[in-house]
Amino acid sequence: MRPRVSSIFSSYGKTWWRDATNNWARVQARCSGRNGIGCPDGHTAPRLKVQEGYQVGVCLSGGYLKATIRPSEQGEQREIRIQQYLQNWYRTRALEHLQEKANRYAQQIGVTPAGVSVRNFKSRWGSCDKKGQVVFNWNIIKAPHAIADYVVVHELCHLIHPNHSKDFWQLVGRHDPAYAEHRQWLKERGEGLL
Numbered sequence: 001m002r003p004r005v006s007s008i009f010s011s012y013g014k015t016w017w018r019d020a021t022n023n024w025a026r027v028q029a030r031c032s033g034r035n036g037i038g039c040p041d042g043h044t045a046p047r048l049k050v051q052e053g054y055q056v057g058v059c060l061s062g063g064y065l066k067a068t069i070r071p072s073e074q075g076e077q078r079e080i081r082i083q084q085y086l087q088n089w090y091r092t093r094a095l096e097h098l099q100e101k102a103n104r105y106a107q108q109i110g111v112t113p114a115g116v117s118v119r120n121f122k123s124r125w126g127s128c129d130k131k132g133q134v135v136f137n138w139n140i141i142k143a144p145h146a147i148a149d150y151v152v153v154h155e156l157c158h159l160i161h162p163n164h165s166k167d168f169w170q171l172v173g174r175h176d177p178a179y180a181e182h183r184q185w186l187k188e189r190g191e192g193l194l
C-alpha cells in the first residue's frame, strides 16, 4: 500500500493535508536549497508508506514517511489514525526545529524567552505573552525555512517591543531584511499550511 498522502485524505474530505502537501511541494520547488523539514530532496513532498505492526507511529526514512498501524485498525479508523500519527510527528519535529531556531535568533537579538512551545492555532503563527512565553503554530514548519525564521524573529522581537510599532518593525528588519516579503508570503499562502 503506497498511496500519496494526498490521495488517502482527499477521499475522506480531509483536504488540509492535501493542500498543505501541494503547497509545500510547490514552494520547495521554487526555494530549492532552503528545504523545509521532512522534505529531504527539497523538490517533492515525501510519500507515505503504510505498514502494519505494533510499534505504531510515523517516522521519516529514506525519503518516505512510514506510518505503522495496528493490524486491527481498518478502513476509516485507519485513515483517522494515520492522520493523528502524522500530526503528532509534525508537532514533535516542529517543536525541535522551532526551539533550535528560537535559540539561534534569541542570541542574535539579545533576548531570553521564558519558554518556547507549539500549539495548533487556527489563524495565527505565533504569540508572545508578558511573561516571555513564546508559542508557535507548529504548521509553520511546512513552510520554507526563511518563512519560519521570520515568524520566530517576529515573536522574539515582541520580547523587546510588545507592539507593532515602527521600532518593532525596524528591529525585525535588522534580523530578517526580507521580512516584508515573508509577511506577504504568509498572507497569500499561509492558509495552505493549516
Ligand SMILES: [Zn+2]
Residues within 6 Å of the ligand: 154, 158, 163, 164
Ligand atoms: Zn506581532
